[in-house]
Amino acid sequence: MPQDTSYTDQNFKLVGTRPRRPDGVDKVTGRAKFGADATAPGQLVGLILRSPHAHAKIRKIDTSKAEKLAGVKAVVTSADLPDLTDGDRAMLDILENCMARGRALYDGHAVAAVAAINAQTARKALKLIKVDYKVLPHVTDVDEAMKPGAPIVQDWVFTTGVEPKPNKPSNISQRNEFGHGDVEAGFAQADVIVEKSYKTEQTHQGYIEPHACLASVRPDGSGELWVTTQGHFTFRNICSSLLGMDVAKLKVTASEIGGGFGGKTHVWMEPVALALSRKANRPVKVVMSRDEVFRATGPTCSTSIDVKIGVKKNGTITAATAELRYQNGPFPAIWGMLGAMTSFACYDLKNVKSVGYDVLCNRPKVTAYRAPSAPMAAFAVESTMTLVAAEIGMDPVDFRIKNAAKEGTLASYGPTYGPIGIGPTLAAVKNHPHMKAKLGKNQGRGMACGFWFNFGGQTCTDLNIGIDGTVTLTVGTVDVGGSRASLSIIAAEELGIPYDQVQANIADTASLGFNDMTEGSRGTFSSGMATIFAARNAIEVLRERAAQMWDIPVKAVVWENGEARATGKEHGNLPVLSLKEIAAKAPRTGGPIAGHNEVVADNAGVSFASHICDVEVDPETGGTKVIRYTVIQDAGKAIHPDYVEGQFQGGAAQGIGWALNEEYIYGEDGRLQNAGFLDYRIPVCSDLPFIDTEILEIPNPNHPYGVRGVGETSIVPPLAAIGNAVSDAVGVRLNHVPMSPPRILKALDEARGS
Amino acid sequence: MRFESPKTTREAVALLAKEKGSAYVLAGGTDLLVRMKTGLIEPDLVVDIKRISAMQSIKTTASGTRIGAAVSGAELGENKKLKKAWPGVVEATNLIGSDQIQGRCTMVGNLCNASPAADSVPALMAARAKAVVVGKNKRRTVAVEKIITGPGETSLAKGEIIEAIILPRRSTKSGDAFLRFIPRTEMDIAVVSAGISLTLARGVIKSARVALGAVAATPLLVPAAARAIIGTKLDDVALEKLAAACSAACKPIDDKRGTIEYRTKVVGVLACRAAKIAYQRAGDA
């Protein structure tokens, strides 16, 4: 039976409260088990040998000496991971990224792996593997990679989305265009046109927990994997397919996760760990070092973007275009396309066109990073928006309000919006005391907006009522930000019981149906929806059991405040039956009481945010400090406001790091120079002010409680908000992120003519 | 790998001299352990000096202050007398790492690790500090600027240990200061740094020492920069000359932490700011 997912306004008892999360104490006391905490009897240590070259042909790998070393139990290369993908190039790309197949495609690309009785032996074995490389020309810059004559990263890639069909391979894997109207005509009507180019450098999600897994494959071909991941069901499907295992015979258990932000949506060394275990016939544990995390897992793209906006003197935008070039690493992906889709999503535009290019380079395979592709596009568009406002002498907030998208707007990427939050967040900016606070010397203020699609996807949830009336909620979306607390609130709200009567757990892949990953801000949105329906299904069972206990028709039983109540003249005088009383009788009324639900949670409501930021710039060193920061975002409905605020703050913190200091730095040799937290500078605590938040609640019409995903949008506006603030503080516009001290000082010196 | 914790400097020196393989002194270990864990070095012998009593104390005599090689940054920061006499040296040492690192790290470890960006070293050089070097057969006292010979390289011979740092007695009307530039607020390595110590006579700078960090292969003592301010009241002209002398002296590289252009420019800015602080402190002293 299709479930009614539409929003209904209601008075909540628990939704909107802030109880303690079930995993909190374990995490702050060190009891929680993360990826590297899994152990198994007889486990081996797995280590991976990585290419020191950005691009090289692998002529030969000689593993014989390593294999002979005492204590080494298995050595694997791509020969131990045969191609079983049956023509599925995207799957083959995943396999090739896990282990090079004849060619190393970036500094850090895995070329071989060993499993040995201890780390010392494994390290020795790595040194005994001889790889004969022929170094090839490489390219790491997105604009360079697009030039004719650039080294070709993949000779089987031909640009799609262009006419005529090219007959030569290219680093541009695809071109995508979005928009509507006639931009040429629009620009012709403009009083002022601003055109600018921008660059953003590559950044990593920077999660504190490195990738780690323990793999155990039995001789009968079945196996288990304990792993830190954002989606163990997806990991199971991909690993079993790459290794030729049956889906049902690989059980994957997700550990507690020490951050993912998109980086743990993808397999990196897990298939290799399984291959090592299969060959050694022993459990194998692989824990990445930070150096490996930076060099060989998926950061986000570096980009190069042009934006052009035409406007009438009254502030109406007549046309807007953007060309976005996104560096994807060595395999085709869709990041430039997503950048093009998000670029103008905040605005109601008559004539708009955005063109996205996806470009291959000899850098690690890019994967999702929180609202993937949107922050760079927003940096370019929102910087230009503020410039345009200045050109026509209009307040930048008023200018955005005038052009903001609203219900019924045809979005630049295709759909027509329902009720959305961009207008309300801008109105909240306008009224926020932050906007009126005094600024000191060398201080400036900026603001910017951001958009993210959000995702729903496949979800499956179980709710079991114990003999004592406590409730086990079993979900399949990994808890990355407090979702067990939010989902327990939802279950308790539906059942009408206290929060602490519910215990939420994340099931392994053998215990629940398929769940998409915790990505696209979907955890609380989709598992929340499935939890509501599972609870409602359980209530149906509870009503039936109560009817049985009373021996009256089910239709005379209602569920209210955690109790079954008999209704009507005939039965109205019966004493109520509590959940506890019904649960206690379950063995004799039909057995365990449970509710189950599976759903494809479509129509995750789109999400908008507006940020305000104050900075202080030292004009002599170019050092910048963020001194005040405010996030205003639409949450649809904040189930547990603490974790909504936490997401707002976390995204802003990551955006601040990206804006000011974080970047992948490559040498001429194509090697990553700063593969560690010392020189890849994420902000430390003292770098950040307290990040203020304001939650707006514009209900998502497609969720029973009105929930929208909240996890990602908050990383979208900071780059531009900070760029706009720096410009306000010291009068120079930085068009290259990160706005590191050397870049700011250089811009200042150029402006000062010194 | 062998691990030894001798009780005396002599024993430590003997252990190091005898070892045929690679041998390392362990003070706080905040450099050594990182290098071991990342596989950069695989020592055959590690000699822990934290149990050696001669290396654990801070002693002030008529001629100056002797700081044992195993004294941590946190202990230094708690010594009020030293903080008053050499605020620049103490501040520089206290900038190293974080609270956790401060509990372990030492000035001598910072010096012997021989990084061009070591924070305490320019301050020690400006302060005219000396190192007590103990070898198998002799003991010598060497100016700190003679210890570092290149990135990661020192003038210490095999088996030699630094037992202590000696800071001269602070003369009246003098002050020191150290500043570094890092893009973050802490847990970072200096992009450039400057340490200055100076003495006044009736408001005029009588003597001065200027040392710079992270702008060459080793921390640099820059006599020309000192000359630029000696005989002045640190007026704008003097400051401009100081900045120019510092910029002229540095031979930086372009790397992941900063550009040549940036370092050359900002080193002058920091030197001027540090000079102003030192001047103020000297006036108040």
Ligand SMILES: Cc1cc2nc3c(=O)[nH]c(=O)nc-3n(C[C@H](O)[C@H](O)[C@H](O)COP(=O)(O)OP(=O)(O)OC[C@H]3O[C@@H](n4cnc5c(N)ncnc54)[C@H](O)[C@@H]3O)c2cc1C
């Ligand atoms: C997280 C972190 C942050 C850091 N931040 C900074 C910073 O901000 N600024 C900075 O300058 N450094 C920083 N460092 C580097 C390090 O902490 C300092 O260099 C520290 O002063 C080293 O002191 P230690 O006692 O720990 O040295 P150790 O690691 O014990 O020794 C360092 C080297 O000196 C040798 N050595 C030690 N003592 C002697 C001796 N008595 N005689 C001869 N040789 C000796 C050792 O053999 C070794 O080669 C940081 C390190 C970490 C891990």
